[in-house]
Amino acid sequence: MSDAALAELAAALGPAGCLTGPAMTGASRLHDASGHRAEGLPLALLRPATGDEIAAAMAICHRHGLAVVPQGGLSGLAGAANAGPGQIALSLARFHGIETIDSASGAMVVRAGTVLQTAQEAAAEAGFLLPIDLGARGSCQVGGIVATNAGGVRVLRHGTTRDNVLGLEAVLPDGRVISHLNRVTKDNTGYDLRHLLIGSEGTLAVITRVVLRLRPLPAPPETALCALPDFDAVIALMGDARARLDLSAFEVMWRDHFEMSGGAGLFAERPPLVVLIEAEGGGLEPVLEAAFEAGLITDALLAKSGAEARRFWEIRESLHPTRDLDGLLNLDVSLPVAAMAPFVADCTARVRALDPAADCYFFGHVGDGNLHLMAALPGLDWQAGETALQAAAYDLVRAAGGSISAEHGIGTLKRPFLGQSRSADEIALMRAIKAVFDPAGRMNPGKLLPAQ
Ligand SMILES: Cc1cc2nc3c(=O)[nH]c(=O)nc-3n(C[C@H](O)[C@H](O)[C@H](O)COP(=O)(O)OP(=O)(O)OC[C@H]3O[C@@H](n4cnc5c(N)ncnc54)[C@H](O)[C@@H]3O)c2cc1C
Numbered sequence: 001m002s003d004a005a006l007a008e009l010a011a012a013l014g015p016a017g018c019l020t021g022p023a024m025t026g027a028s029r030l031h032d033a034s035g036h037r038a039e040g041l042p043l044a045l046l047r048p049a050t051g052d053e054i055a056a057a058m059a060i061c062h063r064h065g066l067a068v069v070p071q072g073g074l075s076g077l078a079g080a081a082n083a084g085p086g087q088i089a090l091s092l093a094r095f096h097g098i099e100t101i102d103s104a105s106g107a108m109v110v111r112a113g114t115v116l117q118t119a120q121e122a123a124a125e126a127g128f129l130l131p132i133d134l135g136a137r138g139s140c141q142v143g144g145i146v147a148t149n150a151g152g153v154r155v156l157r158h159g160t161t162r163d164n165v166l167g168l169e170a171v172l173p174d175g176r177v178i179s180h181l182n183r184v185t186k187d188n189t190g191y192d193l194r195h196l197l198i199g200s201e202g203t204l205a206v207i208t209r210v211v212l213r214l215r216p217l218p219a220p221p222e223t224a225l226c227a228l229p230d231f232d233a234v235i236a237l238m239g240d241a242r243a244r245l246d247l248s249a250f251e252v253m254w255r256d257h258f259e260m261s262g263g264a265g266l267f268a269e270r271p272p273l274v275v276l277i278e279a280e281g282g283g284l285e286p287v288l289e290a291a292f293e294a295g296l297i298t299d300a301l302l303a304k305s306g307a308e309a310r311r312f313w314e315i316r317e318s319l320h321p322t323r324d325l326d327g328l329l330n331l332d333v334s335l336p337v338a339a340m341a342p343f344v345a346d347c348t349a350r351v352r353a354l355d356p357a358a359d360c361y362f363f364g365h366v367g368d369g370n371l372h373l374m375a376a377l378p379g380l381d382w383q384a385g386e387t388a389l390q391a392a393a394y395d396l397v398r399a400a401g402g403s404i405s406a407e408h409g410i411g412t413l414k415r416p417f418l419g420q421s422r423s424a425d426e427i428a429l430m431r432a433i434k435a436v437f438d439p440a441g442r443m444n445p446g447k448l449l450p451a452q
Contacts, residue, residue: 008060009057038084038087045083098122110209116142131154134150147199163213204437222284224301236294238275251363264322343397344371355385359376
């Protein structure tokens with residue numbers, strides 16, 4: 001049966017659109033950035049170039065009962081885009097481009113395979129800000145950020161991806177197209193299917209086109225790195241900065257992360273905490289002076305040029321780390337801001353109990369209550385270390401009233417732990433929703449929803 005399906009797919013998509021065997025690995029890396037791999041290759045890697053080809057491919061897979069795994073830029077950190085043997089990997093990479101920029105409405109229609117940075121640059125050329133931004137901007141795709149409801153570094157001011165999507169088009173598992181490329185802000189026309197698809201991690205449908213909300217292009221922001229004595233000072237500084245500035249980012253780094261990411265030596269003393277503040281509309285210097293006088297900061301570096309501001313961001317995004325980040329385990333959780341410092345202390349203690357030689361690097365979008373941990377547990381096997389790290393940390397997250405996934409999604413990585421953040425009734429409703437979109441369970445199986 002798979003031979004017949006592959007023949008139909010090859011006929012519908014042409015040689016560049018339907019790859020099998022070694023040709024697949026030559027064309028793409030097939031797994032995401034989580035470090036997780038499926039065991040074995042998928043049946044085929046499809047690379048449709050048009051919306052019609054995507055719909056045709058889905059209809060063929062439907063007729064032949066094949067499971068489909070949508071793939072965007074493969075920058076995901078939850079294993080959600082990995083396709084295994086017998087499955088079809090459906091890459092959106094060839095379906096890219098900006099279709100329309102509607103200056104009057106402040107909206108752009110973008111194909112799902114468009115790399116985020118390409119969409120950002122097109123918006124800027126038209127005089128707008130596309131406010132979604134994350135470290136993987138050069139590889140993640142618009143469809144991928146919608147499917148994961150990506151957060152990133154501008155959530156504080158402009159919200160998550162969910163807050164910046166006006167309309168969507170998607171192909172259902174049987175090949176039908178649902179198109180609601182809405183450009184208006186107000187649209188109360190019944191259940192909002194858009195919000196079900198945002199964050200669905202490819203388990204309901206293939207997102208093909210997205211209408212993104214655009215904002216006026218702001219003047220270049222002011223950016224500073226601040227040294228702080230403790231987390232109480234972080235909370236106080238954030239309150240003050242929120243009240244007095246148009247904050248666009250408020251990012252915190254614990255010392256080990258700051259130094260490992262290239263910040264060592266920037267401050268005369270080695271501060272326990274460093275905050276990167278970015279403010280649109282100016283006014284940052286007097287706020288920093290007042291914070292210095294109040295003892296909230298012990299030192300600050302105000303960027304004097306765009307290049308210096310970018311350098312500060314490169315530290316935050318660990319672009320020039322002093323160690324290899326590839327083998328590190330990643331955690332991404334949400335916590336009430338007041339619970340962050342106790343979480344860091346308790347989590348570090350638990351991790352060191354698992355492996356006394358462990359290294360822990362904490363940082364996060366503290367303005368959104370989002371904390372990341374990169375950890376090395378050299379004494380444990382990678383997979384065992386990851387499971388033990390998650391179990392240790394998610395207990396603390398639940399006790400603090402947080403979420404086990406702030407922005408990276410669930411994928412395969414957090415699937416066994418979904419019950420830590422969502423009730424059994426909620427998970428049952430999610431299963432029911434999935435069954436409506438995907439009665440045969442062929443969309444990205446084995447992801448997001450826990451095994452039954
Ligand atoms: C250096 C780095 C920094 C990062 N920073 C952030 C950050 O600040 N905030 C954040 O939220 N994430 C961050 N991430 C994680 C990742 O970039 C995001 O999850 C991103 O949204 C994934 O997009 P992608 O196109 O790479 O999707 P993929 O990894 O290819 O896929 C992710 C999921 O989306 C599904 N999917 C992809 N395209 C489609 C489609 N067209 N239709 C339906 N489903 C689809 C896949 O099936 C999978 O479930 C970072 C990753 C890296 C490597």
